[in-house]
């Protein structure tokens with residue numbers, strides 16, 4: 268087993284114009300300060316303020332958006348990171364682990380990964396994702412490309428249909444069809460940071476947001492040794508080369524994860540489980556009394572001194588007995604959050620340290636807060652109550668259906684761009700306005716210049732005489748549409764849809 272040395276993981280080099288030579292502790296910290304500036308000032312972070320956490324198109328500003336949620340995750344991530352570092356210091360392990368001069372960067376990388384963790388999420392969260400994937404699946408039929416050429420391949424795009432005797436090309440067609448039907452927020456996040464926003468962050472900072480290690484074009488089940496780490500797609504075919512470089516820069520195994528990513532994941536889990544319940548009370552989906560009853564019933568058998576009683580019951584009792592002027596609701600959630608953090612953060616830190624060897628290798632095939640402990644049970648309890656009493660609320664479901672409709676509708680509106688032949692679309696890209704393509708020209712003008720630029724740059728690398736050109740061109744054209752639509756905020760998507768449907 269390789270020795271643990273975080274200096275090989277906390278790689279402060281960048282893909283372009285990287286700092287060179289040896290750097291002092293202070294200089295390394297400054298490099299990560301520059302990452303912070305790039306992240307905090309990025310428009311993609313600002314757009315999170317109008318994206319759904321749980322409640323789409325929410326007008327009540329006290330209810331969380333992706334941005335306010337991400338700020339809370341950042342705070343919890345920092346808390347876990349500090350807890351880990353202070354325990355390692357007590358055990359005199361900072362130096363042996365190569366962390367002696369890297370505690371600042373360690374914290375900073377975790378914090379910024381937490382702030383960015385939802386950066387690639389489309390409007391309307393999971394429903395936006397489902398809308399994109401369903402729409403593409405209904406046109407590309409990746410399942411028809413799974414094995415050999417079929418006589419009735421239902422793929423609507425001729426260039427992507429498998430053909431007898433074109434094995435290498437068929438392999439590419441299969442890959443592209445699968446990839447385009449697996450849009451995922453985390454994979455889009457990687458694409459956003461590298462290919463679209465060109466933030467040129469350090470390798471370590473990007474490594475920390477690679478949450479899942481499965482390529483989006485993956486067919487079949489992942490290996491059992493990595494089934495958790497490969498639960499969802501983590502990056503697309505368009506970033507394959509970049510991810511290869513990233514793996515090299517961070518000494519990652521083929522499906523391994525960056526060690527600090529486990530902290531970001533735990534911070535997310537801890538934050539949203541209580542926050543979603545608090546938002547539901549704010550939305551009057553249930554009262555605090557009803558919530559307490561739901562939690563009590565869902566916990567199962569109650570024993571004296573259980574984690575439930577230390578955390579939930581304790582918060583409940585304190586919020587009742589306190590005569591402060593604040594509302595019982597506020598007090599209950601304050602105590603619930605503090606009690607939960609005080610139990611789960613030390614436990615997450617303990618799990619990180621106990622499994623250090625595997626985590627350092629990137630091979631620990633679980634979340635930190637996923638085991639048979641009562642800590643994981645508590646997290647599950649909050650999530651279950653949210654699933655049964657919040658996400659299934661009629662008002663939430665109604666909004667989700669509308670969100671799904673908006674995203675499918677927008678894809679439909681932009682679909683003329685996907686129906687153009689490779690020649691016609693190339694002409695449009697070159698001239699920006701083509702007389703005999705009035706609708707397509709106008710749709711093309713609406714796409715964001717940043718997204719168009721990413722398309723142009725990607726396709727400029729290919730040889731147009733090669734047989735794979737129409738396949739690759741179409742792939743990046745679909746990415747362009749997915750980039751544009753997934754980059755919208757909920758409100759922008761909603762307004763665009765109404766305007767383009769001419770309903771107002």
Ligand SMILES: Nc1nc2c(ncn2[C@H]2C[C@H](O)[C@@H](COP(=O)(O)OP(=O)(O)OP(=O)(O)O)O2)c(=O)[nH]1
Nearest residue numbers: 320321322385392393452453499535539543658663
């Ligand atoms: N409205 C609504 N919200 C949901 C549903 N399922 C989960 N949520 C909420 C719970 C959390 O606040 C938030 C988590 O969403 P994410 O898109 O980040 O997914 P998650 O963290 O589960 O997975 P990932 O980050 O991809 O590993 O979404 C649902 O069916 N409806």
Ligand SMILES: [Mg+2]
Nearest residue numbers: 384385452535
């Ligand atoms: Mg998430």
